[in-house]
Amino acid sequence: MAKRDPFLTPGLILIVGFLTVCPVVMLILGSFSPQLESFGHFTAEKYIKAYGDPAFREVLFNTVIFVAGSAVVATILALFLAYLNTRTNIPFKFLFRVISIIPMMIPHILFAVSWALLLNPSNGLINLALRQLFQIEGSWFNIYTLPGMILVEGLLDLPIAYLVIAPAMGAFDVSMEESSRVCGASTLRTLLRITLPILRPAILAALILVIVRSLASFAVPSVIGMPGRIDVLATHIYRIVSTGFATDYGTASAIGMSALSAAVVLIYIYRYLTSAGERYVTVSSRGYRPTVIDLKGARYPLFALVGLFSFVLILLPVLVLFYTSLVPYSMVPGAKALRLMSWKHWIAVLSDPISLVSLKNSLFLGTLGASLGVLLSIFVSYVIVKVRTRASALLESLSFLSFSFPGIVIGIGFMWFFVRTPLYATIWALLIGYIATYLPYGIRPLSSAFIQIHSHLEESSRVCGARTLYTLRRIVLPLLVPGIVSAWILMATMFLRELSVSVVLSRPGTEVLAVQILRFAEDGLWGRLSALGIVMILISTTLVVCAYLVGARLTRTTAVAGG
Amino acid sequence: MEIRIRNLTKSYFAEGKRIQALVDVNLTIPPNQIFTLLGPSGCGKTTLLRSVVGLETPDSGEIAIGEEIVFSKEKGIFVPAEKRGLGMVFQTYAIWPHMTVFDNVAYPLQVRRDPPSIIRQKVAETLRFVQLEGFENRPATQLSGGQQQRVALARALVAEPKVILFDEPLSNLDAKLREETRKELRSFLTKLGITAVYVTHDRIEALSLSDRMAVMKDGRVVEIGTPKEIYFDSDQKFVADFIGRANLISGRIVETNGRYTWADSPIGRIACRAKPELVPGTEVSVCIRPEFIEILTKEPNEGVNLFRGKVHSLIFVGDAYEGEIRVGEVSILTRVEAEAGIEEGGTVTLHFDPQRCLILSR
Numbered sequence: 001m002a003k004r005d006p007f008l009t010p011g012l013i014l015i016v017g018f019l020t021v022c023p024v025v026m027l028i029l030g031s032f033s034p035q036l037e038s039f040g041h042f043t044a045e046k047y048i049k050a051y052g053d054p055a056f057r058e059v060l061f062n063t064v065i066f067v068a069g070s071a072v073v074a075t076i077l078a079l080f081l082a083y084l085n086t087r088t089n090i091p092f093k094f095l096f097r098v099i100s101i102i103p104m105m106i107p108h109i110l111f112a113v114s115w116a117l118l119l120n121p122s123n124g125l126i127n128l129a130l131r132q133l134f135q136i137e138g139s140w141f142n143i144y145t146l147p148g149m150i151l152v153e154g155l156l157d158l159p160i161a162y163l164v165i166a167p168a169m170g171a172f173d174v175s176m177e178e179s180s181r182v183c184g185a186s187t188l189r190t191l192l193r194i195t196l197p198i199l200r201p202a203i204l205a206a207l208i209l210v211i212v213r214s215l216a217s218f219a220v221p222s223v224i225g226m227p228g229r230i231d232v233l234a235t236h237i238y239r240i241v242s243t244g245f246a247t248d249y250g251t252a253s254a255i256g257m258s259a260l261s262a263a264v265v266l267i268y269i270y271r272y273l274t275s276a277g278e279r280y281v282t283v284s285s286r287g288y289r290p291t292v293i294d295l296k297g298a299r300y301p302l303f304a305l306v307g308l309f310s311f312v313l314i315l316l317p318v319l320v321l322f323y324t325s326l327v328p329y330s331m332v333p334g335a336k337a338l339r340l341m342s343w344k345h346w347i348a349v350l351s352d353p354i355s356l357v358s359l360k361n362s363l364f365l366g367t368l369g370a371s372l373g374v375l376l377s378i379f380v381s382y383v384i385v386k387v388r389t390r391a392s393a394l395l396e397s398l399s400f401l402s403f404s405f406p407g408i409v410i411g412i413g414f415m416w417f418f419v420r421t422p423l424y425a426t427i428w429a430l431l432i433g434y435i436a437t438y439l440p441y442g443i444r445p446l447s448s449a450f451i452q453i454h455s456h457l458e459e460s461s462r463v464c465g466a467r468t469l470y471t472l473r474r475i476v477l478p479l480l481v482p483g484i485v486s487a488w489i490l491m492a493t494m495f496l497r498e499l500s501v502s503v504v505l506s507r508p509g510t511e512v513l514a515v516q517i518l519r520f521a522e523d524g525l526w527g528r529l530s531a532l533g534i535v536m537i538l539i540s541t542t543l544v545v546c547a548y549l550v551g552a553r554l555t556r557t558t559a560v561a562g563g
Numbered sequence: 564m565e566i567r568i569r570n571l572t573k574s575y576f577a578e579g580k581r582i583q584a585l586v587d588v589n590l591t592i593p594p595n596q597i598f599t600l601l602g603p604s605g606c607g608k609t610t611l612l613r614s615v616v617g618l619e620t621p622d623s624g625e626i627a628i629g630e631e632i633v634f635s636k637e638k639g640i641f642v643p644a645e646k647r648g649l650g651m652v653f654q655t656y657a658i659w660p661h662m663t664v665f666d667n668v669a670y671p672l673q674v675r676r677d678p679p680s681i682i683r684q685k686v687a688e689t690l691r692f693v694q695l696e697g698f699e700n701r702p703a704t705q706l707s708g709g710q711q712q713r714v715a716l717a718r719a720l721v722a723e724p725k726v727i728l729f730d731e732p733l734s735n736l737d738a739k740l741r742e743e744t745r746k747e748l749r750s751f752l753t754k755l756g757i758t759a760v761y762v763t764h765d766r767i768e769a770l771s772l773s774d775r776m777a778v779m780k781d782g783r784v785v786e787i788g789t790p791k792e793i794y795f796d797s798d799q800k801f802v803a804d805f806i807g808r809a810n811l812i813s814g815r816i817v818e819t820n821g822r823y824t825w826a827d828s829p830i831g832r833i834a835c836r837a838k839p840e841l842v843p844g845t846e847v848s849v850c851i852r853p854e855f856i857e858i859l860t861k862e863p864n865e866g867v868n869l870f871r872g873k874v875h876s877l878i879f880v881g882d883a884y885e886g887e888i889r890v891g892e893v894s895i896l897t898r899v900e901a902e903a904g905i906e907e908g909g910t911v912t913l914h915f916d917p918q919r920c921l922i923l924s925r
Binding site: 457466474 | 649
């Protein structure tokens with residue numbers, strides 16, 4: 001890796017630039033155009049239509065409440081869990097790793113569906129059980145409300161907020177707290193006056209990240225919001241482009257512009273906060289152990305609470321879906337349910353041609369798409385971390401841009417582009433859209449892998465007499481494998497469950513799993529939906545396990561291979 | 564093997580500024596000795612080392628290792644690092660974390676495709692030499708700092724290189740371990756008798772390890788010599804100050820008469836080691852190290868270099884005191900034996916040994 005290819009950086013800027021700038025430019029142009037098929041003459045008419053619509057004010061109001069609420073719920077829960085994990089003697093700490101990683105494998109749409117199955121007002125399992133138990137009419141809970149949406153979205157985004165806050169809390173210099181204690185402050189006072197203010201950059205970063213994510217979220221608004229007639233920006237856009245007789249991409253683009261610009265601004269604030277955060281969250285010297293707060297009697301009750309969280313986040317959705325896939329219609333578990341259980345829905349799904357096509361497409365996108373995405377990420381990360389020129393800084397900014405992309409908006413941007421190319425309505429359109437939207441998820445683990453490969457490790461191999469290729473094979477690649485594996489896992493699971501880009505770009509013949517699940521949800525076919533959902537979870541778990549095994553094998557073989 | 568460096572220059576751009584890392588460096592590193600490059604950080608010593616090993620390309624000049632020219636701008640020669648056949652120990656050790664100790668050490672032999680039986684034998688020998696027998700199957704990440712350092716040394720030695728280069732190899736160890744490792748390294752290298760080039764910013768490391776050394780500043784080699792020559796006889800203010808604690812007193816040459824050269828200074832006239840080439844009136848610095856200042860409690864009758872002063876402070880540093888004596892306006896740093904019977908505020912007479920008073924160019 002010693003020689004710098006003069007074409008590498010410009011080539012990558014071209015590719016990444018196309019992926020990130022093209023949909024944005026097309027979206028802007030589209031929002032000033034009369035219709036999808038032609039740009040025609042420029043007009044502001046779509047903006048007037050989009051923002052003049054009286055329904056828009058309510059959509060905006062809902063969006064703000066939804067987004068802010070989810071951010072607060074996710075961040076507070078994340079703070080609580082991170083504090084328990086890094087600073088107290090709570091037992092079974094491995095559970096926290098589970099909480100922070102496993103939920104990423106459960107597709108958001110399935111998580112949302114499982115909550116709808118539990119708490120919908122007409123036949124939600126909990127509502128049915130309560131009715132049976134107390135012999136009452138009506139429903140106690142209704143998930144199809146703003147608080148319901150906020151709860152589910154907040155739980156979904158909890159792992160992301162946790163991944164931002166936990167490292168900051170772990171790297172926090174405890175002596176600052178200790179000096180507060182020495183000054184006579186109580187634990188609580190220290191927490192409020194010292195710990196939280198010092199962690200403010202991390203907390204703000206988590207809040208902003210969740211805001212961006214929930215702004216882009218489509219699964220929860222479509223499954224939980226739409227049945228309750230609560231529209232947010234994402235579902236408002238979706239209604240404009242996919243329901244009714246005349247789809248109106250211009251108006252959708254005009255609305256998408258505000259979602260996109262809000263997200264871009266927020267994500268750059270996030271970037272500023274995290275880079276500044278590294279500066280003033282003191283990472284203390286090596287070998288330090290944070291003082292652990294003894295929870296005493298509260299140890300097991302608090303652990304029970306964490307256990308409940310992991311159950312709700314991981315097991316509950318799977319259990320609900322599996323149960324629903326076996327019973328003919330929604331009913332409370334019991335003797336009657338057991339008697340009526342059958343594989344009927346499974347057989348229906350597995351013989352449904354559209355479901356099978358979507359399965360095939362999603363597998364294709366998950367494996368090939370992730371592999372291409374990782375390949376691109378390897379080169380981009382290499383240039384960002386190791387080449388370090390002004391051009392590589394541009395590349396970094398470009399690739400970071402897509403971190404802010406709300407899938408449905410970027411899907412519409414790409415729509416304006418693909419309609420003019422033969423790629424329209426092909427699986428390649430989806431593949432390009434996916435890579436553009438999820439590129440940062442590949443770049444991030446790979447950049448940190450490259451950062452860990454100190455230049456001395458390569459140089460010492462060269463001094464030992466090894467040529468560039470030999471060094472690449474025996475030193476760089478084996479050290480990169482863990483990064484490649486986690487990037488691949490992230491991208492593959494993201495692609496397999498992708499919904500928001502797909503709802504725009506997917507056409508007959510290019511259906512994907514999440515879109516098919518959304519169709520089932522819209523038609524109320526909960527049994528089939530659940531069966532397909534379980535298949536989806538199984539596939540993504542299998543992919544993750546395979547990737548781990550291949551990675552472990554690669555590391556072993558390349559490390560010991562003799563000359 | 565001798566290393567000859569001729570007119571080497573190197574500059575690079577960092578944050579929009581051109582930085583001269585090496586300015587016309589000329590240096591001959593004698594064969595089969597330990598040679599140290601000493602200098603403050605940013606003086607270009609690491610750049611010089613990396614140019615020798617082939618990890619940096621200088622802008623101009625020539626480097627020859629033994630008979631072979633490995634770099635020459637004029638002749639258009641650049642032998643890449645992997646073909647120079649050198650060994651190097653990096654500051655970070657650069658132990659590959661995904662390999663065992665055996666694989667780390669065997670790597671240079673695997674690269675040149677030695678037969679496995681020979682590899683096994685040589686690795687075992689080298690590990691015995693650095694006292695790491697039985698560590699073959701240990702993952703490299705499960706080693707202490709000192710052990711990692713020895714693995715790095717074994718890896719650099721195993722292929723029997725022409726020259727071995729060290730880039731501040733002890734700076735990541737704690738003080739006590741550093742001292743032990745330094746002694747070990749000295750004995751390893753003396754036993755091997757190969758050419759070793761050692762880069763450091765630590766003067767004690769340089770003085771205790773080297774057979775010869777060069778002091779660098781701002782990309783230039785400012786002085787070359789044995790450690791004793793550098794310590795006692797340097798005639799440059801920067802070197803004298805950098806290599807140890809020194810009192811530097813500004814003065815002006817008066818005359819040279821036979822044994823001494825005399826200089827006028829704010830504390831009075833000082834008799835210094837003779838330097839007849841200096842013209843009267845030249846502005847100079849007189850350097851006297853604290854350990855060569857005698858402290859007299861009784862006023863002697865006569866003699867040269869006697870200065871009366873007041874004890875301003877005494878700081879206990881373990882085996883002695885560090886005394887600050889004010890002679891007029893000038894503070895003189897001295898070493899005061901613990902039982903000298905001197906107190907703060909007292910008056911003493913200082914005696915400078917004229918042979919230890921060095922005249923340095925300003």
